[in-house]
Amino acid sequence: MAARSVASPKYAARGCGRTRCTAPGHGARPLQTGMATSREDLRRRRGAGGEAVAAASDPGAKESRSPPAPSSLRPGTFWLTRLVLLRATAFIYFVAFLVAKHQNKALIGDQGLLPCKLYLESVKRYFKGKINLDALSYAPTLIWFLDWSSMDSVLDAFAVAGLGISSFVLVTGCANVILMASLWALYLSLINVGQVW
DSSP states (O other): OOOOOSOOHHHHTTTBOSSEEOSTTTOSEEOOGGGOOOHHHHHHHHHHTHHHHHHHHOTTSOOOOOOOOOGGGSTTSOHHHHHHHHHHHHHHHHHHHHHHHHHHHHHHSTTSSSOHHHHHHHHHHHTTTOOOHHHHHHSOOGGGGSOOTTHHHHHHHHHHHHHHHHHHHHHHOOOOHHHHHHHHHHHHHHHHTOTTO
């Protein structure tokens, strides 16, 4: 691609002309037309990082082409941040569900210190025996829609499901909206029946 002799729009706004630049601070220097580069040169400089820039500054140096980086490792993809953030969040959920698995029966189970079954029944009584939008907004939990006859097994099932999903995300580093939303919903369900715990 041939070098252009017309100043780019970036410099045209500052008053750079075709042959001499009269913009303030530029002095009356002649416009250098050899500075325009082809698109291939720009791509090579951007893609290979510092090596291509160093090779371009030394005209006698032999040009070395490195293979393009995988799309997940290119600058601006935030692959490391995503990996660390997902795994750290999964680790926090894993610990939380592990603690819930070991302590829920003793704290809020059927024979626990503050049984969540009695708590949900009192909330239901407060809202005139109905599980409506008001009751759901007061204590948002998925336990409203399940059988309350064996609350220990329901609490264990929530904890084991949370452990399974969080360990999958922790080990693989892969997650999507469905997995993360299910972790949130399971943990929210346990927290809202936990009362003071």
